[in-house]
Amino acid sequence: RKEVEQDPGPFNVPEGATVAFNCTYSNSASQSFFWYRQDCRKEPKLLMSVYSSGNEDGRFTAQLNRASQYISLLIRDSKLSDSATYLCVVSSADSWGKLQFGAGTQVVVTP
Amino acid sequence: EAGVTQFPSHSVIEKGQTVTLRCDPISGHDNLYWYRRVMGKEIKFLLHFVKESKQDESGMPNNRFLAERTGGTYSTLKVQPAELEDSGVYFCASSHNKLGGLNTGELFFGEGSRLTVL
Numbered sequence: 001r002k003e004v005e006q007d008p009g010p011f012n013v014p015e016g017a018t019v020a021f022n023c024t025y026s027n028s029a030s031q032s033f034f035w036y037r038q039d040c041r042k043e044p045k046l047l048m049s050v051y052s053s054g055n056e057d058g059r060f061t062a063q064l065n066r067a068s069q070y071i072s073l074l075i076r077d078s079k080l081s082d083s084a085t086y087l088c089v090v091s092s093a094d095s096w097g098k099l100q101f102g103a104g105t106q107v108v109v110t111p
Numbered sequence: 112e113a114g115v116t117q118f119p120s121h122s123v124i125e126k127g128q129t130v131t132l133r134c135d136p137i138s139g140h141d142n143l144y145w146y147r148r149v150m151g152k153e154i155k156f157l158l159h160f161v162k163e164s165k166q167d168e169s170g171m172p173n174n175r176f177l178a179e180r181t182g183g184t185y186s187t188l189k190v191q192p193a194e195l196e197d198s199g200v201y202f203c204a205s206s207h208n209k210l211g212g213l214n215t216g217e218l219f220f221g222e223g224s225r226l227t228v229l
Contacts, residue, residue: 004153043115043202043220044154087154097142097159097206098167099218103152 001026006088006102013078013109020074021105023088030100033064035073036087038104044087047073078109113137115221117203123227129191132224134203136185142166142206143186144218145178149199157201160186193228200225 006023013019025033033050048055050062050071061074071090075082088102116135124130136143145157157176158168162183171178175194180186190197204218 002153043222045220046217095167097144097161098156098170099146100156101146101154 002102003027003100004088004090004102006105008103009106009108011105011107013075013082013107015078015080015109015111017078018074018076019078019107020072021086021107022070022072023102023105024068024070025088025090025100026069027090027092027100028069030069030090030092032091033062033071034089034091034099035060035062035071036089036101038085038087040085044101047086075107078107080109080111083107083109115203115205115219117201117221117224119224120222121225121227123229124193125229126195127192129189130193130226132188132190132201132203132226134186134188134221136203136205137219140205140207140219141183143180144204144206145186145188146170146202146204146220147199148202148223149196152199154202157188190226193226195228198226198228 004025035047036044037047038044048057050064054063059076063072085104085106087104090100118133141162143160146154148154156170159166160180177189200223202223204220206218
């Protein structure tokens, strides 16, 4: 079983619409959670950290459900520039430098 | 400020040959990481340096892989001899020290070195 599982998509989203997707993680000892964004053939970049209480950064909202071990990302008012692969990333408390990546969820925003 | 730079951007070698990848982290970042993504799979951790010391090398696949960070600045990852399954994109990343005991999670990645083993 993979440490971090994501729906690969693609999620085809009309511009201006809302899209949401989840990931699940297997290690209940995981302490830190993140969403990274990766554009085609580019490096991953941190989009946002995910906190237990949920957090928002502009049009992006992240939620964490520790009981069910899943993390979600919601994008409101999608822009064409939001087209990318979104990577769910988890780290453990005792190995903070070792990140576990999901394979990514592809989002395609169409005009 | 310069980001994480990696060299070469793409390397094509034959099975059995040796390749050395180089990473220059962001200046002042003590933490340096190597990750790789093989075709169709997720990005996987290889190892983590704190300055010149290997903090965690649990992700190194076998002894054909050797990572060094002499002087705690740039790092090299050597694959010798290369096998077909080593093909993929090798990412280097760097980060600040942990602040206040919290993992900020922000690793700054280089654009990767794409390795093709024929």
